[in-house]
Amino acid sequence: xxxxxxxxxxxxxxxxxxxxxxxxxxxxxxxxxxxxxxxxxxxxxxxxxxxxxxxxxxxxxxxxxxxxxxxxxxxxxxxxxxxxxxxxxxxxxxxxxxxxxxxxxxxxxxxxxxxxxxxxxx
Amino acid sequence: xxxxxxxxxxxxxxxxxxxxxxxxxxxxxxxxxxxxxxxxxxxxxxxxxxxxxxxxxxxxxxxxxxxxxxxxxxxxxxxxxxxxxxxxxxxxxxxxxxxxxxxxxxxxxxxxxxxxxxxxxxxxxxxxxxxxxxxxxxxxxxxxxxxxxxxxxxxxxxxxxxxxxxxxxxxxxxxxxxxxxxxxxxxxxxxxxxx
Numbered sequence: 271x272x273x274x275x276x277x278x279x280x281x282x283x284x285x286x287x288x289x290x291x292x293x294x295x296x297x298x299x300x301x302x303x304x305x306x307x308x309x310x311x312x313x314x315x316x317x318x319x320x321x322x323x324x325x326x327x328x329x330x331x332x333x334x335x336x337x338x339x340x341x342x343x344x345x346x347x348x349x350x351x352x353x354x355x356x357x358x359x360x361x362x363x364x365x366x367x368x369x370x371x372x373x374x375x376x377x378x379x380x381x382x383x384x385x386x387x388x389x390x391x392x
Numbered sequence: 393x394x395x396x397x398x399x400x401x402x403x404x405x406x407x408x409x410x411x412x413x414x415x416x417x418x419x420x421x422x423x424x425x426x427x428x429x430x431x432x433x434x435x436x437x438x439x440x441x442x443x444x445x446x447x448x449x450x451x452x453x454x455x456x457x458x459x460x461x462x463x464x465x466x467x468x469x470x471x472x473x474x475x476x477x478x479x480x481x482x483x484x485x486x487x488x489x490x491x492x493x494x495x496x497x498x499x500x501x502x503x504x505x506x507x508x509x510x511x512x513x514x515x516x517x518x519x520x521x522x523x524x525x526x527x528x529x530x531x532x533x534x535x536x537x538x539x540x541x542x543x544x545x546x547x548x549x550x551x552x553x554x555x556x557x558x559x560x561x562x563x564x565x566x567x568x569x570x571x572x573x574x575x576x577x578x579x580x581x582x583x584x585x586x587x
Contacts, residue, residue, distance in 0.1 A: 313469035316477075338554070342474035342508050346465070 273373040273382075274300035274328020276355075277366055278319055278335040278344050282306035284362075288334075292367050296374035300327035314340040319347045323355065330354040332373065332382070334366040341392075360389040393494050393532065399584050400456055404441065406580035411438035414576065422569040425556040430569040433470045440467035453491075457484035471509075471554065472570055475518065478508040495530030502526045509553065516551035516563060518570035525578045536582060539575050546571045 275292065279285040285305025293301055302325045304318035314337075323331055333355050335341050341357075348355050356379070358365055365386055372382045395403070411418075411434045418431030440463035450456035457480045465477035482504035483497055492500070502522040506512055513523050521542045528538040551563035554570075 307469045308466075311469065314473075315469070316465050316474070339469075339471040339474055342471060342478075343465075345508065346474050346478060 271299060272329050273332050274326035275366060275370055276322045276326055276331050276333045277303045278333065278340040279305045280312050280314055280337050280340060282310045288363055288366055292370040295367060296370035299370055299374055302326045314343045316343045316346055319343055323351060323353055332369045333357045334362050336362050358386050359392040360386050361391050365389045394491055395494055397453055400453055403581050403584035404456065404460055406583050407577050408438040408441050410576040410580055411435055418569050418573055421567050421572055425559055425563050425566045426569060429470060430472060433468045433472060434573050437464045437468040454484045454488040457487060475505055475508055478504040495526055498526040498529050511553045514549065515553035516546055516549040516556060516568050517553050518574040520546040521571045521574040534582060539578050543567060543571055543575055
């Protein structure tokens with residue numbers, strides 16, 4: 271599919287939980303996660319984000335994150351990778367859910383982004 | 393002045409030593425206005441730097457800064473990982489194309505912090521140490537007083553960036569932990585140059 275979703279969270283469980291939730295709305299979408307540090311502790315890991323992006327089957331990535339260092343690591347990866355990543359400063363759960371629902375039915379990016387606009391919180 | 397590889401290696405080695413010796417101090421500062429783990433995180437980064445150098449001794453300045461950056465990025469876990477990581481990675485990239493004057497090198501690191509943290513001076517972050525240190529180095533006037541003054545000035549600021557910003561006025565009177573670890577970094581630099 272055109273778009274895949276990457277979830278970046280400080281918590282392994284949050285990342286898994288959001289994936290589980292949005293998979294119900296978007297069963298055909300490639301959804302990969304980077305939750306917690308490499309030891310599954312609370313934190314964020316550039317390597318995990320890299321892995322989630324590499325493993326994702328979307329031609330382009332829609333990325334959602336929770337807190338400060340998730341964002342910083344995500345932005346760092348965006349500077350390093352050739353893959354097209356769109357990062358959204360929106361509420362993680364609602365944003366990922368909205369994007370997944372729309373991407374599942376092949377909505378164009380401008381429609382997805384228009385729907386994400388009211389969810390912007392950071 | 394320009395840093396020689398041996399001096400720069402000494403610089404990073406001293407920084408590692410200070411991080412390992414001051415874990416408790418950094419944790420305590422972070423407990424007051426953050427989540428209490430800056431010392432633990434930075435110590436983990438310091439150990440990763442040592443391990444990376446043991447695996448492969450850096451042969452150029454660009455190598456040295458890049459290895460330092462990746463150790464911090466991979467092991468620190470908290471926000472200081474991508475922040476220190478970006479500063480050192482940008483310095484590494486800059487050294488690759490050009491041998492830089494120390495002040496210009498540190499300014500590139502500072503600009504990396506500003507970009508990564510979307511932050512600037514006066515927000516009670518490590519930038520409040522990096523920027524005056526960069527300025528002083530450009531004028532060949534980097535000394536302990538520059539660092540002490542920067543820490544003292546930052547202590548009186550109200551945080552407007554990072555987790556401490558949630559404390560608003562209560563963040564005043566505390567030293568920002570990232571500023572303190574940055575002070576260790578530049579104290580190490582002064583010692584390395586003087587040695």
